[in-house]
């Protein structure tokens with residue numbers, strides 16, 4: 001911390017105490033690195049070297065090969081989650097980490113299809129996950145819900161099946177429906193039926209867009225999937241008209257700056273267009289995406305905004321408010337978090 005000439009350090013508010021909502025966190029990607037090592041040993045899984053080092057892996061996903069490598073590491077980590085106990089541990093620790101970072105509401109994103117083979121099928125896998133979320137939420141006091149995410153590398157019919165399942169389990173803690181994986185593959189509109197099922201079932205539509213692909217991919221999410229939130233969406237910054245549209249409709253972008261830099265979407269933290277979105281009035285919810293692979297969690301995203309983009313505490317508080325407003329949290333949780341944000345800023 002720099003010391004002023006008078007010898008008094010400037011007062012800096014602690015960002016881990018700023019109440020916030022975390023809307024972009026993937027299931028396996030939320031795992032603690034130490035837990036991954038434990039589980040790999042427990043199940044006799046040989047992990048790639050990139051996952052066993054002290055540093056997060058070096059990634060560059062701006063081309064298909066780089067993205068494939070990222071997915072392969074993700075798959076290797078996921079293959080260590082084999083029992084209901086593993087799932088419970090993952091979710092409890094994700095909740096603990098979020099609480100430590102000042103999160104008061106977490107929406108965790110999962111494609112249960114990926115866990116189905118080892119957990120007895122799609123429905124058992126989903127039930128194990130939802131039970132784990134419910135227990136972790138009760139144990140830690142953190143409000144938690146689930147986004148079921150379809151994989152755009154798979155057939156759109158699989159996405160429809162998942163959407164129906166997500167709607168059926170809505171009262172067990174599912175609040176939204178997403179679409180993840182390589183935005184350069186397939187068209188958003190191939191998944192329009194799945195999203196219609198989800199929206200008609202009362203789920204919020206939160207597909208990934210505007211990360212690996214440009215503004216057109218965000219537009220597709222709005223036009224074809226009627227998205228009410230965008231996973232990432234940062235590359236909307238390249239198009240002023242799109243920014244205005246997002247701002248006018250108050251579509252929250254789940255912006256994950258550390259992820260963007262780790263995957264090479266932007267070269268340096270200062271290149272992530274946080275200011276552009278903020279000044280355009282586009283609501284953002286900063287998120288960690290896959291801390292296991294990118295090496296930083298929720299509060300670090302706010303630190304990055306402060307350190308590399310000069311966000312003042314008042315602006316950081318506004319970012320936190322935007323995350324809460326963009327969430328599916330019930331009114332009492334929102335009010336508590338918004339009150340906490342005001343108190344943080346006043347304190």
Ligand SMILES: [Zn+2]
Nearest residue numbers: 026208231289
């Ligand atoms: Zn993501």
